[in-house]
Amino acid sequence: MAKSDRQKSLKKKTALFGILSYGILIALTLVYIISAIVLAKQTPSAESIQIFTDEVKKAVIATSATAVIGIIVSFFLKEGMRTFI
Numbered sequence: 001m002a003k004s005d006r007q008k009s010l011k012k013k014t015a016l017f018g019i020l021s022y023g024i025l026i027a028l029t030l031v032y033i034i035s036a037i038v039l040a041k042q043t044p045s046a047e048s049i050q051i052f053t054d055e056v057k058k059a060v061i062a063t064s065a066t067a068v069i070g071i072i073v074s075f076f077l078k079e080g081m082r083t084f085i
Helices: 005-042 054-084
Strands: none
Touching: 005 054
8 A cells, every 4th residue: 555645744754753752851860960070070079988978969859850851841842733733
């Protein structure tokens, strides 16, 4: 059974937005991991015996919140694009 041009177009667009949304998710995860490492290394007391100081905890919480917000936004963008298509 031959597929119509519209079905082919929708399949391509769905694949494109799927790849794009997962790419954004991976990029945000990498940014989160890298920024957490950088902030942990910039903290003066990060080398001490206590592993997680208050400053490092605040930095990790802040970057985690940013990553979660980005993931939620990318999810809504993906769902919105599916609805739009």
